[in-house]
Amino acid sequence: MKEKFVIAGNWKMNKTVSESIAFVEGLNILLSIKKDSSRFKKIKIILFPPFTSLYSLKGKSPYISIGSQNMFYEEKGAFTGEISSRMVKEVAGYVLIGHSERREIFGEKDSDINRKLKTAFDFGLTPMLCIGETLKERESGKTFEKIEKQLKEDLNGISPEKLKGLYIAYEPIWAIGTGRNATPDIAEKVHAFIKMQMEIILHSKYDLPILYGGSAKPDNCKDLLNEKDINGLLIGGASLKADTFFDIIENSIELVE
Numbered sequence: 001m002k003e004k005f006v007i008a009g010n011w012k013m014n015k016t017v018s019e020s021i022a023f024v025e026g027l028n029i030l031l032s033i034k035k036d037s038s039r040f041k042k043i044k045i046i047l048f049p050p051f052t053s054l055y056s057l058k059g060k061s062p063y064i065s066i067g068s069q070n071m072f073y074e075e076k077g078a079f080t081g082e083i084s085s086r087m088v089k090e091v092a093g094y095v096l097i098g099h100s101e102r103r104e105i106f107g108e109k110d111s112d113i114n115r116k117l118k119t120a121f122d123f124g125l126t127p128m129l130c131i132g133e134t135l136k137e138r139e140s141g142k143t144f145e146k147i148e149k150q151l152k153e154d155l156n157g158i159s160p161e162k163l164k165g166l167y168i169a170y171e172p173i174w175a176i177g178t179g180r181n182a183t184p185d186i187a188e189k190v191h192a193f194i195k196m197q198m199e200i201i202l203h204s205k206y207d208l209p210i211l212y213g214g215s216a217k218p219d220n221c222k223d224l225l226n227e228k229d230i231n232g233l234l235i236g237g238a239s240l241k242a243d244t245f246f247d248i249i250e251n252s253i254e255l256v257e
């Protein structure tokens with residue numbers, strides 16, 4: 001069965017191992033109430049905890065998939081402080097690539113992101129590529145140009161066969177952690193554009209989820225998910241408390257036919 005929505009939580013640099021386990025145990029209890037509903041089966045839940053919590057969350061929930069927030073493109077060796085896809089693969093199925101905080105704070109370039117995506121695919125991980133414009137780019141009418149450039153450079157040289165397994169998150173940088181989400185209409189326009197670009201690159205239909213991220217929360221999630229090309233949410237701040245994250249999942253269940 002194809003999932004209808006993907007609800008993903010990006011914890012960033014938050015939660016110790018014990019806090020991560022407590023969160024998942026709490027969320028499991030809340031989710032177990034929903035487990036028999038056929039609508040619930042159409043929601044995919046992914047959590048991106050910090051590296052230190054990945055192993056402890058492996059297999060901790062029948063309802064939740066786990067992903068890494070980052071990884072390096074080399075397989076092993078003298079790269080102090082980095083982890084590789086081989087390491088991620090043992091504990092998680094997903095990996096976030098190119099989050100704007102990685103790009104802006106840690107200087108990741110599109111060429112690095114491209115290498116990371118290639119390695120993730122080689123190791124059978126499902127990458128979730130994050131793209132999005134700054135406020136300055138939006139205000140100067142450069143949103144679509146930026147998105148097109150990021151897709152072109154980040155996906156350069158990756159076969160359409162592999163790209164059919166790519167998740168994308170549109171995260172306007174001005175909406176991340178600001179409490180100011182993109183309006184559903186603004187987000188939808190960019191999602192439709194991303195879909196179109198992917199179909200040009202693939203020469204065929206692109207049906208994997210395109211998630212929206214940037215101040216998504218319980219009271220705006222339904223309006224966002226109601227848009228035609230918004231197939232999920234990547235949630236930062238509002239994913240840190242199990243009950244708030246659960247509220248978003250519950251709201252999304254209501255929208256499944």
Ligand code: PGA
Nearest residue numbers: 176177214215235236237
């Ligand atoms: P936010 O973060 O929900 O706190 O805005 C989203 C993200 O950075 O993935």
